[in-house]
Amino acid sequence: MIKTQLRRAIDPRHAKTFDTTQLREEFLVDNLWIEDDVSLTYTQYDRMIVGGAWPKSGPLTIDAVDQTGTDGWLDRREAVLVNLGTSGTVEAKGETYELGRCDMLYLGMGSGAVTVSGSDAKFYIISAPAHREIPAQLATIDQANQVPLGSRDSCNERVIYQFVHPAGIESCQIVMGMTKFSAGSIWNTMPAHIHERRSEIYIYIDLPDDQNIIHLMGEPDETRHLVVRNEQAVLSPPWSIHSGAGTAAYSFIWAMAGDNMAFTDMDMVPMEDLR
Ligand SMILES: O=C[C@H](O)[C@@H](O)CC(=O)C(=O)O
Numbered sequence: 640m641i642k643t644q645l646r647r648a649i650d651p652r653h654a655k656t657f658d659t660t661q662l663r664e665e666f667l668v669d670n671l672w673i674e675d676d677v678s679l680t681y682t683q684y685d686r687m688i689v690g691g692a693w694p695k696s697g698p699l700t701i702d703a704v705d706q707t708g709t710d711g712w713l714d715r716r717e718a719v720l721v722n723l724g725t726s727g728t729v730e731a732k733g734e735t736y737e738l739g740r741c742d743m744l745y746l747g748m749g750s751g752a753v754t755v756s757g758s759d760a761k762f763y764i765i766s767a768p769a770h771r772e773i774p775a776q777l778a779t780i781d782q783a784n785q786v787p788l789g790s791r792d793s794c795n796e797r798v799i800y801q802f803v804h805p806a807g808i809e810s811c812q813i814v815m816g817m818t819k820f821s822a823g824s825i826w827n828t829m830p831a832h833i834h835e836r837r838s839e840i841y842i843y844i845d846l847p848d849d850q851n852i853i854h855l856m857g858e859p860d861e862t863r864h865l866v867v868r869n870e871q872a873v874l875s876p877p878w879s880i881h882s883g884a885g886t887a888a889y890s891f892i893w894a895m896a897g898d899n900m901a902f903t904d905m906d907m908v909p910m911e912d913l914r
């Protein structure tokens with residue numbers, strides 16, 4: 640049984656009273672990577688689980704998770720694993736999948752215990768409740784749907800790579816992918832948006848260890864910031880914007896769960912409304 644850390648859902652009226660430490664305790668996940676261990680955070684934002692598994696000196700198995708109240712963690716859930724290391728393998732339901740860096744593997748409800756291995760592998764994990772079984776599917780970045788956004792003049796020229804989405808890897812509710820920037824562009828998800836119908840989790844990657852992301856959160860007229868380092872995750876409640884700028888080049892992986900899977904169902908925040 641893997642013990643999870645619990646994050647309860649926070650209301651925006653409460654969030655705006657938080658100081659830096661409280662904001663970080665509630666919305667930043669900075670302990671994903673523990674050598675030879677699995678670190679899972681169970682959130683009450685659409686019951687998404689976010690975690691890391693680092694099988695440095697031997698395989699690690701995820702079978703049961705304390706907060707789900709089910710015998711197996713995927714009895715009523717689906718998951719996506721992304722390798723943030725180099726080569727690694729994931730075993731589930733008698734199948735073995737090879738994952739290179741930033742390949743994403745979807746595992747459906749009923750996949751059973753999941754074993755990860757690879758001394759150079761680091762698996763980022765997202766999971767959300769599911770209502771039906773869908774076959775496992777692996778995708779590389781070349782198979783993802785590309786959506787170019789932004790412009791050089793706004794320092795936000797980037798490509799959204801959609802991996803798990805209605806026209807790509809099928810899922811019950813997870814919509815997930817990765818965003819990469821053109822050289823010199825540092826602003827993600829600006830102009831900002833919210834989507835009260837879905838929660839979202841970001842993990843920032845490819846950032847040098849001595850650099851920061853200034854991540855913006857909060858209601859559009861009551862923003863706060865979190866200073867985020869490489870391979871740390873940020874929880875974005877449905878009422879919050881989720882946007883950021885890096886002090887150096889970076890990429891990030893986004894994952895959503897909620898009432899619909901329409902990527903374009905966003906409420907854009909006009910620039911002049913941000914406070
Ligand atoms: O709801 C969608 C998500 O916030 C991200 O996909 C946005 C993003 O990757 C970007 O604009 O760079």
Ligand SMILES: [Zn+2]
Nearest residue numbers: 832834839881
């Ligand atoms: Zn979003």
